[in-house]
Amino acid sequence: MAYARWKHILIESQRHALKAVDEWNCSNGNYSDFLTHMHKAWxxxxxxxxxxxxxxxxxxxxxxxxxxxIDGEPKAWDLEWCLKQRYTNSADPVRLNAELFVALRNKVEHRYEHNLKIVTGGKAQALVMNYEQEMVDHFGPAFSLADQLRFPIALQTLTAEGREQLQDAAKKLPKKTRDLVAKFEAAIDSDVLDDLKYDYRVRLVPIVGKKTDADLAVNFVNLDALTDSERAVMTKAGRTGTIITKVKHVETMNPAKLRASVVAERVEAKLPFCFSVHGEHTEMWRRLGVRPAVGSADPCITDARYCIYDEPVNTYLYTDAWVAKIVKExxxxxxYRKFFGKDPRMKQVTTLPKQADPMLDERSMGKTA
Structure with missing residues (x-):
């Protein structure tokens, strides 16, 4: 059958997308091949x-x-340039997600593919779903690949032991690979980082009760279709439950970062009241979710814009942006009163004794004489 040129190109795109998903879901699949095929699909x-x-x-x-x-043929736009033309907003989560995988494709090392696949699981899920959504939005539901893709069965993500193995594998990534993701995300707004189009994270809840013929093995919940109380429960579950598609780690060493005591000193220097490292500072990083609590199972889960975990010395370091964030808040x-619910401890102003005027003393002495 003779198709229009665009349709031939689209069919080739779909072929690469299906190959990419097969590579991801196959137990011995190749992560580099997944990156390559999704790159071509997009x-x-x-x-x-x-x-x-x-x-x-x-x-x-x-x-x-x-x-x-190139070889006598006009050179077509590369994917990075195509993304810029299609998504003109540089903060678009779909564009940022695809751009991250372009960067990973250029840097991935074969021996760390398994570890990197674990760390980027949620982002890879978003990459495929964004591709499907873009295709359907532009060419219509007749071109959807939904009926050809399946939810994979993965033991590691469904057991506590498996989750520990995933975390251990993620920690073995080389620093430069962790840095690539951390530095890429450091410039991205937190709302975009939490957007499902950038990083698709899920929590599995087993379905119990009587099964009907209309039931599927996997049901998707649309938060917008829930009541306020139902949405609150689901949102809380999503925030506190086990994340099965992503273990997010950030860079672990950077000499340009600040210790908590230095942060407190710099903040206090900018304020008219006191600011303590073990009081206000601890309360702020805890309430703003900048880093996990002491003794956390995974100390590396921080907001890389403000804080990183320095693994060799087992401590947290902070950025200049965190100092600015505190002062702004x-x-x-x-x-201060609105954030902490109390009045700040104002700095004490020391009044120096007034210096005597030597000329006045001389005039006084002359009058006395």
């Missing part, structure tokens, strides 16, 4: 969109206006 999908819309997606020389050629008496 690349061809956007080319298909541009082709259908009659958008020229080939590079031209800025001076001559002629096409840049409680920088005035009213803000």
């Amino acid at each position: 690349h061809y999908l956007l080319h298909a969109e541009f082709h259908e819309a009659k958008i020229d997606y080939h590079y031209k020389d800025a001076q001559t206006g002629q096409y840049k050629l 409680i920088g005035t008496v009213d803000k």
Whole structure:
């Protein structure tokens, strides 16, 4: 059957997407192959969109206006440039998610593929779901791959022992690989990091009760369709339950970071009241979720914008951005009172004794004489 050019490109895109998911779900699948196939799937999908819309997606020389050629053929836009043209907002979670995997594809080391696959599980899930959504939104539900993809069975993510193995594997990633993800995310707003289009995290809850013919093995809950009380329960479960698709780690060493005592000193220097490291500082990182509590099972789960865990010395270090965040949150008496529910301890002002005027003393002595 003769298809339009864009449809041939789209079919090739779907073929790579299915290959990528097969690689991910296969017990001996190759993570590099998953990255490669999803890269091509996204690349061809956007080319298909541009082709259908009659958008020229080939590079031209800025001076001559002629096409840049490779083996005699016009050079097509690479995926990074395609993403910039399709998602013009640089903070778009779909674009950021795809850009992260472009970076990972260029840096992945074969011996750490398994570990990296564990760490990026939620992001990989989002990458595939975003691809499916983009394809259906642009070309219609007839092109959906939903009926060809299945929910994988994974023992490791369903047992406590398996979860510990996942955490151990994630900790074995080399520093430069952890840094790639941590530094990529350090510049991203927290709301985008929590967006399911950037990182798709799930909590499995076994279905109990009588089964009907309409039941599926996996049911998806739409939070928007729930009542306020139901949504509150589900949201709390999602925040406190076991995350099975992602173990998020951040960089573990950076000499440019600050100890808690230094943070307290710098903050107090900017405020008209006292700020203690074991009082206000501890309360702030705890309430703002900057780092886990002492004795946490996974001390590496921090907000990399403000804090990192230094594994060799078993301590937490903070950033200049955290100092600025504290000052912004409680920088005035009213803000302090609103945050902590009490009045701050104002700094004591020391009044120096007034210096005697030597000229006045001389005049006084002359009058006395």
